[in-house]
Amino acid sequence: MVVFDELLDNITTSINSSIETSSDLPVVITTLCIDAKGTDKRELKRLISQRFPSATITPEIEDLINYTSTRNEIIEIFKQFNPRFNRIYGKTYLKKEPDIEHFMETKFTKPLIYSGYPYFCPNGWRRYSLTIENFKLYEDWPVAYHGTASKNLLSILDEGLRPSDQKKGKHCAVFGDGFYFSPSIEYCSNPRYAEIKKSKTKGLYIQTVLQCRVKPESFKINRETLLRDKKKQIDPNFNNSELEWLIPLKYIKNSQKNDERFFIISGIMSRLSKEHPENLPINEWWNY
Secondary structure, eight states, X not given: OOHHHHHXXXXXXXXXXXXXXXXXXXXXXXXXXXXXXTOOHHHHHHHHHTTSOGGGOOHHHHHHHHHHHHHHHHHHHHTTBOGGGOEEESSOBSSSOTTGGGSEEEOOSSOEEETTEEEOOOTTOEEEEBOOTTGGGTTXXXXXXXXXXXXXXXXXXXXXXXXXXXXXXXTSSTTOSEEEEBSOHHHHTSTTTSOOEEOTTTOOEEEEEEEEEEOGGGOEEEOOSOOSSTTSOSOTTSOGGGOEEEEEHHHHHHHHHTTOOOXXXXXXXXXXXXXXXXXXXXXXXXXX
């Protein structure tokens, strides 16, 4: 059983156990919740209200409905993953990578070119691949990245990525509102973008970055906005003047009117290390 099936099975079993142990609830409700796979919260409430008056819907039943809808959302989200294309790139930061049997070890020394833009091997990172319908439509779009916090992954995969907004602070949307990406995964790994978390079970530091494909004519190229010392180079593969790609809000609105896609999320990138990421040699530029 592949890693995502195992994780999904554990989540589903855990939530179903919570449902089954709600012994004070009518059996018909617990049975309905366990069987209601693929049903959202609104539909589940409608099914229950057909059998029970609204006045009899107790806080315990509300909790049960929330458990069930959460389970169903997770099931649908995990269907998006495609472990067949999971990758571990180049030399990593661990002597032994966990779950390595579920990944293909991959390394390339020369960049791949998509629509004239280079894609360098993201050494030290692993990719959890997503299923993309009609991928041939996007396979020549440039590869770019977007840093995020791991806690946001489920909502991003469920609801989509949200554009950056200048109203959120002086470091947000420096070049205008819209979607921000970078061709450099190292730039996106800065903790301003990619939150650093430490695993409670394995004791490893974890960072998460979205790997995306971006429509070539959709974005404007801008300089980096992180360095205090502008003479320091962030990523040896790119000039500092080309590290932020912005899909402007105006372009987004026009594309949405025409029901056109301008980027896709193709994978979840993760970097694992025993050392704090700020101490990794590749991240020395964080100090500048």
